[in-house]
Amino acid sequence: MESQRPTIVVHGGAGEWKPDRQNLGILGVKRAAKAGFDVLRRSGTALDAVEAAVMMMEDDSTFNAGLGSSLNLEKSVEMEASIMDGETLKAGATALLTNIRNPIHLARIIMEKTDHIFIAGKSAQRLGEIFNLEKANPVTKLRERHWLDLKNKIRQGTSGYLPKLSNLMKSYPEFMNADTVGAIAIDQLGNVAAATSTGGLTFKIPGRIGDSPLIGCGNYADNKIGACSATGIGEIAMKLVLAKSACCLIHKGYSPQEAAEILIKRVNQAIQNTPNQMGLIAIDKKGRIGAAHNSHHLCWSYMTPLMKSPKASLTAKIVKSG
Numbered sequence: 001m002e003s004q005r006p007t008i009v010v011h012g013g014a015g016e017w018k019p020d021r022q023n024l025g026i027l028g029v030k031r032a033a034k035a036g037f038d039v040l041r042r043s044g045t046a047l048d049a050v051e052a053a054v055m056m057m058e059d060d061s062t063f064n065a066g067l068g069s070s071l072n073l074e075k076s077v078e079m080e081a082s083i084m085d086g087e088t089l090k091a092g093a094t095a096l097l098t099n100i101r102n103p104i105h106l107a108r109i110i111m112e113k114t115d116h117i118f119i120a121g122k123s124a125q126r127l128g129e130i131f132n133l134e135k136a137n138p139v140t141k142l143r144e145r146h147w148l149d150l151k152n153k154i155r156q157g158t159s160g161y162l163p164k165l166s167n168l169m170k171s172y173p174e175f176m177n178a179d180t181v182g183a184i185a186i187d188q189l190g191n192v193a194a195a196t197s198t199g200g201l202t203f204k205i206p207g208r209i210g211d212s213p214l215i216g217c218g219n220y221a222d223n224k225i226g227a228c229s230a231t232g233i234g235e236i237a238m239k240l241v242l243a244k245s246a247c248c249l250i251h252k253g254y255s256p257q258e259a260a261e262i263l264i265k266r267v268n269q270a271i272q273n274t275p276n277q278m279g280l281i282a283i284d285k286k287g288r289i290g291a292a293h294n295s296h297h298l299c300w301s302y303m304t305p306l307m308k309s310p311k312a313s314l315t316a317k318i319v320k321s322g
């Protein structure tokens with residue numbers, strides 16, 4: 001897919017979007033792409049654009065990030081996010097947040113105001129307080145209903161302790177509803193950035209951290225190459241270091257579309273007999289974009305200078321096994 005500068009691509013997660021939520025997903029990713037593109041159009045940086053786009057989706061309870069985050073095994077929320085600046089390779093990441101309204105903003109503060117990259121848990125919450133970040137209760141009625149529904153199904157279907165999330169997911173495909181959010185962009189100067197934010201997998205064991213805040217796994221940006229944001233089962237993205245791998249393929253000369261498809265194929269080959277839902281969006285330093293997934297859906301949107309409004313879809317290139 002050819003493109004030009006500035007350009008933004010966002011996703012609202014891989015997984016299965018039920019018909020009654022599809023419209024909300026499409027509207028939400030379009031709004032986010034527009035918010036990010038407005039920043040770029042005003043000569044804002046790619047970093048500001050991806051942050052604005054992700055914040056828009058964190059504030060939209062349709063998505064599993066910020067408000068409306070998934071509930072863990074203990075019925076509470078632990079949010080995580082990361083942001084990366086392709087110009088400097090600086091990055092910020094955070095996890096195990098319970099009530100910060102915009103985790104991506106805290107990730108940016110960690111990147112810009114500390115000497116570290118990844119701060120999680122109570123200290124991250126404390127940092128949010130020091131920087132006067134807004135707090136909000138991320139738990140929504142919809143997620144509570146979803147959680148109770150799953151709990152009942154688990155009760156009916158199994159007895160005793162459930163040792164592995166993957167076993168759980170085999171029996172309960174709803175676990176794989178991944179509606180994490182992410183954004184990648186290139187600005188007018190050719191700088192790229194990536195941002196990814198999530199509540200993580202429903203019913204995850206408290207303390208579990210996924211790919212989204214891990215630089216290289218769920219999120220990566222490098223001006224010399226491009227940027228990538230991943231969504232789906234975090235453990236798969238971690239095993240295959242997907243976001244950085246996409247950038248490596250682009251560095252080798254593949255287009256972002258080819259890179260995304262090659263990696264989803266690799267996921268299909270490497271991950272068998274366990275739940276497998278992944279989606280990737282990628283951009284290169286020329287502003288060419290790509291998107292591929294093996295999940296039912298990938299809710300995504302993009303906008304370039306040639307477009308009056310963002311384009312959005314529930315699917316991109318679907319790469320199936322075999």
Ligand code: ASP
Nearest residue numbers: 178180200210231232234
């Ligand atoms: N990758 C996220 C995680 O595993 C989930 C998602 O993409 O929705 O935490």
